[in-house]
Amino acid sequence: MGQVWSLDASGLDPVRLGGEAGVRALQGLFDALIEALDLHPIAAPIWHLFGGEHAGVTGIVALSESHLACHSFPEHGGITLDLYTCTSRPAPDWEQLFREHLGGAGPVRLEKRVFKRSLRSHLGSDS
Numbered sequence: 001m002g003q004v005w006s007l008d009a010s011g012l013d014p015v016r017l018g019g020e021a022g023v024r025a026l027q028g029l030f031d032a033l034i035e036a037l038d039l040h041p042i043a044a045p046i047w048h049l050f051g052g053e054h055a056g057v058t059g060i061v062a063l064s065e066s067h068l069a070c071h072s073f074p075e076h077g078g079i080t081l082d083l084y085t086c087t088s089r090p091a092p093d094w095e096q097l098f099r100e101h102l103g104g105a106g107p108v109r110l111e112k113r114v115f116k117r118s119l120r121s122h123l124g125s126d127s
Contacts, residue, residue, distance in 0.1 A: 001117040002066065002086040007094060008111045010078035013104040018055040018074035023047045026059050026079075029101040030068060033083065036092045040064040077104055084117070 016025035030045055045061040054075040061068050066084040073079065079102065091114070098108050 002084060003088050003114060003116050004085075005081075005083045005091070005094075006113045006115075007081045008078065009081070009094075009098045009102070010076060010109045011104050011106050012077045012079060012098065012102040012108065014074040014077050016102045017072035017077070017079060018057060019049060022055070022057040022072055022074065023049065023059070025101050026057055026070060026072065029070075029097060030059065030061055032097055032101065033068060033092060034061075034063075036097070037083075037085070037089050039068070039085070086117075088116070 015021055026047070027045065033039070034041060040063055042062050042064050045059055048058045050056045050058075054073070056072045056074055058071045059069065063085070065086050068081075068083045070079055070081040079098075094112060095108055095110050098110065102108075
């Protein structure tokens with residue numbers, strides 16, 4: 001039934017994580033992921049900018065394969081991102097994508113979790 005990538009990245013450029021500049025950088029990251037994994041958006045991404053001193057960004061795009069979503073934390077130089085696809089795909093070079101689109105002056109620190117989705121036991125098959 002597919003897979004989920006759940007990523008937490010830090011060491012990123014706070015300017016590229018907040019406000020309108022953040023939306024542009026995150027849109028670039030989304031576009032790169034969509035192209036690299038041959039994903040198919042069914043609508044334009046939705047972006048929400050938070051007000052206040054840190055002005056983080058939340059974004060989501062519906063895909064025919066499921067969805068891609070993120071939330072940025074400029075005050076921490078970080079982002080959380082989830083990508084769910086209904087079919088398995090090879091992993092992109094996450095570190096390179098984050099560095100290219102959101103990178104800061106130092107190294108990008110990345111925590112990745114990947115898990116498979118399945119309804120087999122719910123559908124009466126254990127194999």
